Structures are given as structure tokens and as C-alpha cells.
Amino acid sequence: MCKPLWKKTLVAALVLCFGIQTGLVYSDTRSEPLSDAALAGRASWHRHACQTCHQLYGQGGFLGPDLTNAASRVDSTRLVSLLTVGSGQMPPFEMGLDEIAHLAAFLEEIDRPEIGRGQLRLGDAAEGGGVQAAFDRALDEALAGAEPSARGLAAIRARPCAACHFPFRESPVGAPDLSRVVETLSPDALDLVLAEGRPENGMPPPIPPLSEDERAAIAAFLTTLNERRDELEAMTRRFAEERSVDWGGLPWWEYP
Ligand code: HEC
Numbered sequence: 240m241c242k243p244l245w246k247k248t249l250v251a252a253l254v255l256c257f258g259i260q261t262g263l264v265y266s267d268t269r270s271e272p273l274s275d276a277a278l279a280g281r282a283s284w285h286r287h288a289c290q291t292c293h294q295l296y297g298q299g300g301f302l303g304p305d306l307t308n309a310a311s312r313v314d315s316t317r318l319v320s321l322l323t324v325g326s327g328q329m330p331p332f333e334m335g336l337d338e339i340a341h342l343a344a345f346l347e348e349i350d351r352p353e354i355g356r357g358q359l360r361l362g363d364a365a366e367g368g369g370v371q372a373a374f375d376r377a378l379d380e381a382l383a384g385a386e387p388s389a390r391g392l393a394a395i396r397a398r399p400c401a402a403c404h405f406p407f408r409e410s411p412v413g414a415p416d417l418s419r420v421v422e423t424l425s426p427d428a429l430d431l432v433l434a435e436g437r438p439e440n441g442m443p444p445p446i447p448p449l450s451e452d453e454r455a456a457i458a459a460f461l462t463t464l465n466e467r468r469d470e471l472e473a474m475t476r477r478f479a480e481e482r483s484v485d486w487g488g489l490p491w492w493e494y495p
């Protein structure tokens with residue numbers, strides 16, 4: 240059993256940690272960025288527990304949509320209707336127009352396009368996300384108008400190749416990095432894989448089959464991808480980093 244002095248020391252240490260932590264949190268010099276109307280809106284947001292169903296900056300419940308950028312897409316008429324009549328699983332609230340205006344101000348002021356728009360999610364289809372989107376952008380910039388490689392790229396994009404083949408690495412299903420294939424496969428062997436797949440190893444035959452012309456264009460694309468691999472990989476990394484989120488810029492003050 241612990242001796243009483245031990246317990247006292249432990250409790251004192253915990254109290255000290257709590258004190259230091261509290262001091263650090265409250266001495267943060269970041270200024271409060273919300274207007275009075277928005278602060279009233281935030282109070283109403285908490286009073287009605289909107290966050291149980293909605294996220295802000297990716298934090299919150301998931302029954303309703305993320306509202307980080309709701310102000311950019313929900314106009315005031317729709318907001319009034321949503322809050323007073325409800326919609327689907329969104330319940331109606333008893334709210335006056337004043338309170339709705341405060342909530343609108345709150346949503347308006349937290350709407351920071353550089354933070355929201357799906358950036359906190361992986362692979363938002365509309366915006367594109369992650370390494371694949373960065374790779375696609377790098378290819379678009381590097382190969383614009385470079386025939387026949389651009390045609391080969393279009394032929395690959397018309398098929399689900401990217402579901403298995405990832406940029407610059409082997410994927411979890413064992414599909415190899417396509418930027419290296421011309422180093423190991425002869426042109427004939429490559430043409431055979433593109434024509435027939437390797438079903439026994441998990442590479443399905445393209446359906447409908449790729450035409451001879453498409454296979455030649457894809458081979459040209461894969462050659463360019465190999466020759467310009469370093470450049471394209473650097474571009475991909477750069478574009479992917481541009482999309483990353485500045486976590487330090489997140490307004491932690493949302494949940495005081
Ligand atoms: C019980 C869960 C729930 C609660 C609580 C809730 N909502 Fe919702 N909300 C939803 C759902 C579900 C939708 C989607 C409704 C639809 O599309 O028909 C939604 C939609 C919305 C939208 C429209 C979003 C868009 O992009 O179209 C806004 C704005 C909104 N809610 C604001 C609020 C606010 C403000 C509160 C708090 C006062 C709140 N909600 C409370 C579930 C909830």
C-alpha cells in the first residue's frame with residue numbers, strides 16, 4: 240500500500256501539472272477572431288448542440304454535413320428554412336430571426352476556404368485529394384499536348400488502372416509502380432500485359448480490350464513517365480504538400 244506521504248506528493252504533482260497546463264492554455268496570445276454577432280452565434284451553436292451532428296474543421300458528429308464552408312453554399316433563405324422547418328434528419332429549432340442571424344454570422348466567420356472545402360478529408364472526389372490528385376495535376380502540367388504520351392495518359396484514365404496502380408510505389412494489392420515497367424519489360428512483353436493482363440497474378444485483362452493504337456500510346460506514356468520520373472515525382476510531392484492543412488492555424492477557440 241502507498242504511504243500517505245506518497246499519495247500527497249502524487250496529488251501535489253498532479254495539481255501542479257494541471258496548473259501549468261491551464262496556465263499555458265489561457266496565456267496563448269492568439270486573439271479572439273470572432274465578432275460579437277458571431278460569438279452570440281457560437282453560444283447558440285453550443286446551446287443547441289449543433290456539433291453533435293455537424294463538424295467544424297473536421298470536428299464533431301457525422302449525421303449532418305461538415306459546416307466549415309456552409310456559409311459559401313447555404314443562402315440565408317435556406318438557412319432560415321433549415322433551422323425553423325428542418326430537413327430530412329435535421330430537426331427544426333425554435334429560433335427567432337435574431338438568433339438565426341447570429342448563427343449565420345458565426346458560420347460566415349469560420350468559413351475559411353483555405354481550411355475547409357474537403358481538405359480535412361481524404362480524397363474528396365469533387366476537389367480531388369491526396370497523392371493521386373497531385374500526380375494527376377503534375378501529369379496535366381508536364382504532358383499537355385505532348386503526343387502520343389498525352390493520348391496514352393487519356394487511355395489509362397479512361398480505365399480503372401489507378402484503382403490498383405499507385406503513383407511511384409507498389410500498391411497494397413501488389414500492383415507495381417508503372418513508372419518503372421519499361422525498365423524491366425521489353426516492348427513486346429509490355430504490349431502482351433496490356434492486351435491480356437496477367438489474371439493469374441491479379442492484373443485483369445482490360446475490358447473492353449485496348450486497341451493496338453491505345454496500347455502503343457500507353458507504352459509511349461509509360462516511357463515518358465519513366466524518363467521524367469524524378470521531375471514528375473518532385474512535382475507530385477510539391478502539389479500534395481500545397482494541399483496539406485496547417486493544423487496550427489485551426490481555430491481551437493471554437494471549443495473553449
Ligand atoms: C440531429 C442532427 C442535427 C442537428 C442537431 C443539427 N443538424 Fe443541421 N443538418 C442535419 C442533417 C442530417 C442535415 C442534412 C439535411 C438535408 O440535406 O436535408 C443538416 C443540414 C444542415 C445545414 C445545411 C448544410 C448544407 O451544406 O446544405 C445547415 C446550415 C445546418 N444543418 C445547420 C445546423 C445548425 C446551425 C444546427 C444547430 C442549431 C444544426 N444544423 C443542428 C442534422 C442536424
Ligand code: HEC
Nearest residue numbers: 398399400403412413414415420432437440441442443445
Ligand atoms: C485489379 C487491379 C489492377 C488493375 C485494375 C490494373 N492492374 Fe496492372 N497490375 C496489377 C497487378 C497486381 C500487377 C502485377 C502482376 C504481376 O506481378 O505479374 C499488375 C501489373 C501490370 C503491368 C506489368 C508490370 C510489370 O512490371 O510486370 C502493367 C504494364 C500494368 N499492370 C498496367 C496496367 C494498366 C495500363 C491498367 C489499366 C488499363 C492496369 N494495369 C490495371 C493490378 C491491376
